[in-house]
Amino acid sequence: MLSNAAVKAARPRSRAYKMFDERGLFLFVAPTGLRAWRMRYRIGGREKLLSLGQWPDLQLVDARTSAEEARGLIAQGVDPSSRANLHVQIRTFESVAREWHAHQRDRWTDRHADDVIGSLESNVFSDIGPLPIGAIGAPAVLQVLRDVEARGSIETARRIRQRISAVFAFAIAEGLVDHDPAAVVGKALRPSPPPRRQPALVSIDEARALLLACDLAGGPPIVRLASRFLALTAVRMGALLGARWDEFEQLDGDAPTWRIPAARMKIARAKKDDASHDHLVPLSPQAVALLKAVRAFEYEYSIVFPIHPAAIGALYKRAGFAGRHVPHGWRASFSTILNEQFPLERGAIDMALAHVPADRSKVERAYNRSEMLDQRRSLFDRWGAMLNT
Structure with missing residues (x-):
């Protein structure tokens, strides 16, 4: 992955070259000194190239955000390079999660409903909430859960995985995505501690x-x-x-x-x-x-x-x-x-x-x-x- 220092230090050469970041995003450096962000992607079986903007007007972090938005469109079957598709709404993980929560709300007690949305707000939305739901992979979900585990909340991490997975199942049913990345990370989590019985007198x-x-x-x-x-x-x-x-x-x-x-x-x-x-x-x-x-x-x-x-x-x-x-x-x-x-x-x-x-x-x-x-x-x-x- 690129760093801000590497992008800033990029100098023109006699021939154009590319500096790759991740998942198709790269910085194109021309002999003229032009530095532009581009992204390769596939849609409908064809490989295409998307121009995102020029550096320094578009900084590295902004280029990554634009690339994530483009991936979200691609996951929905929308070609991000077509101007006719610029109006298409990007469905972020947080927006879909809140829609799922509202859909389930009547089935839950107030306490459980508050616990579910509270756990997502406290542990999930800050990391993957703004990302297009179709652009989220298993590594991103696993990192969220390992951050929870690192606090010693092993069982909480497992419950949050189930809730993230439920959001993706809802998104699959709605035709927003075609797979659930949270389904495959369960075995990568730490095992649940043995249940502790509350002390009780039994005579x-x-x-x-x-x-x-x-x-x-x-x-x-x-x-x-x-x-x-x-x-x-x-x-x-x-x-x-x-x-x-x-x-x-x-x-x-x-x-x-x-x-x-x-x-x-x-x-x-x-x-x-x-x-x-x-x-x-x-x-x-x-x-x-x-x-x-x-x-x-x-x-x-x-x-x-x-x-x-x-x-x-x-x-x-x-x-x-x-x-x-x-x-x-x-x-x-x-x-x-x-x-x-x-x-x-x-x-x-x-x-x-x-x-x-x-x-x-x-x-x-x-x-x-x-x-x-x-x-x-x-x-x-x-x-x-x-x-x-």
């Missing part, structure tokens, strides 16, 4: 010991109650922190239940507006008693547990369980302990955690809509009694 004695230690660890009572309610219901932290009083049904009745709206569940966006996908959590007597204790505080919030997201984790550290258990670990505790004690009730345990058993066929998932509510209520009652300290 009932340890679970009871943690709850007792939390009661003795001090701090705001509402945090200790939130921790115990999380243990009793085995829901995700997001569900706990977003819990509202109007989501609880029959607290004084025979079938007390927490109805978590589908909009707050970890499910596909298309299901979030459908109340049939609400998640029902049968409440044990211990969970009901705890809610009534919280309500006795008489604070004016619609949110049941107005606490900081990190408050429960901090409580576990004060209780001496740092590195042994995290708030999300209650789901693993619930599943492990109950599956060991009641192995024939695996289906109800999975349903209680809002999990779809992996061994269920797609047909069964579509037509078997049993919620096993009675079995789940029995499980939560037994679980509450087991945790009672």
